[in-house]
Amino acid sequence: MMDSFEFNKIAGAVLSVLLFVMGLGIFSSAIFHAQQPKTPGYDLPSAEVAAAAPAAVAIVPVAQILASADPAKGAGATKAACGACHNFEQGSGSKAGPTLYGIVNRPIASAAGFAYSSSLQEKAKTDKEWSFEALNAFILNPKGYASNTKMAYGGEKNDGRRGDILAYLRSLASSPAPLLAK
Numbered sequence: 001m002m003d004s005f006e007f008n009k010i011a012g013a014v015l016s017v018l019l020f021v022m023g024l025g026i027f028s029s030a031i032f033h034a035q036q037p038k039t040p041g042y043d044l045p046s047a048e049v050a051a052a053a054p055a056a057v058a059i060v061p062v063a064q065i066l067a068s069a070d071p072a073k074g075a076g077a078t079k080a081a082c083g084a085c086h087n088f089e090q091g092s093g094s095k096a097g098p099t100l101y102g103i104v105n106r107p108i109a110s111a112a113g114f115a116y117s118s119s120l121q122e123k124a125k126t127d128k129e130w131s132f133e134a135l136n137a138f139i140l141n142p143k144g145y146a147s148n149t150k151m152a153y154g155g156e157k158n159d160g161r162r163g164d165i166l167a168y169l170r171s172l173a174s175s176p177a178p179l180l181a182k
C-alpha cells in the first residue's frame, strides 16, 4: 500500500508540472502577442497606387509638341536624319523610302509603286492616314509603331527635335494641315 506521504509527493509533482505548463502558456502569450488587424484580411496595393504608376511614362500630346515647334529648325534636322532615304520635294519619287511630300494626312502606305512592309500595310487598315498622332508615334519609335517596318531608323526620342521634324513635314504641302487644338 502507498502511504499518504508517498501519495502527497506524487500529487505535488503532478500539480507542479501542471502549474509550470500553465505558467509557460501565460508567459509566452505575453511575449508573442499576435496583433489582430482592425479589418481581417491582407493589405493589397490599392487601385489608386497601381493606376498612378503609368503616368510617369505618359507621352506628351502631339498638339503640345507642335505648339512650340520650329519648322525652320526642322528642315535641317529632317534632311540630316531622313534625307538619305527620303525625298521631300513635290513630284519627287521614292529613294529607299517613299517621298515625304504631302505626308501629313496622306493615306498610310500609299506611295505608288512602293513595296511597303506588311506592318505598315496593316497600319493603313486601322489608322488610315498619317495624322500628326500617327507620325509622332512612328518617328518616336518606328518599330514600336509598326513592328516589322522596313524603315531602318531608330527613332527621335527628343520631343523638341521630333516636334521640329513634324513641323517641317507639315510644311511639305501646298496647303499645310491645320495645327491641332491644344
Ligand code: HEC
Pocket: 078, 081, 082, 083, 084, 085, 086, 096, 097, 098, 100, 103, 107, 108, 109, 110, 111, 115, 116, 117, 119, 120, 130, 135, 138, 139, 146, 148, 149, 150, 151, 152, 153, 156, 165
Ligand atoms: C534608312 C532609311 C530611312 C531613314 C533614315 C528614314 N526612313 Fe522613313 N522610311 C524608310 C522606308 C524603307 C520606309 C518604308 C517602311 C515600310 O514599308 O515599313 C519608310 C517610311 C516612312 C514613312 C511612311 C510613308 C508612307 O508612305 O506611308 C514616313 C512618314 C517616314 N518614313 C518618315 C521618316 C522620317 C520623318 C525620317 C527621319 C526622322 C525617316 N523616315 C527616316 C526608310 C527610312
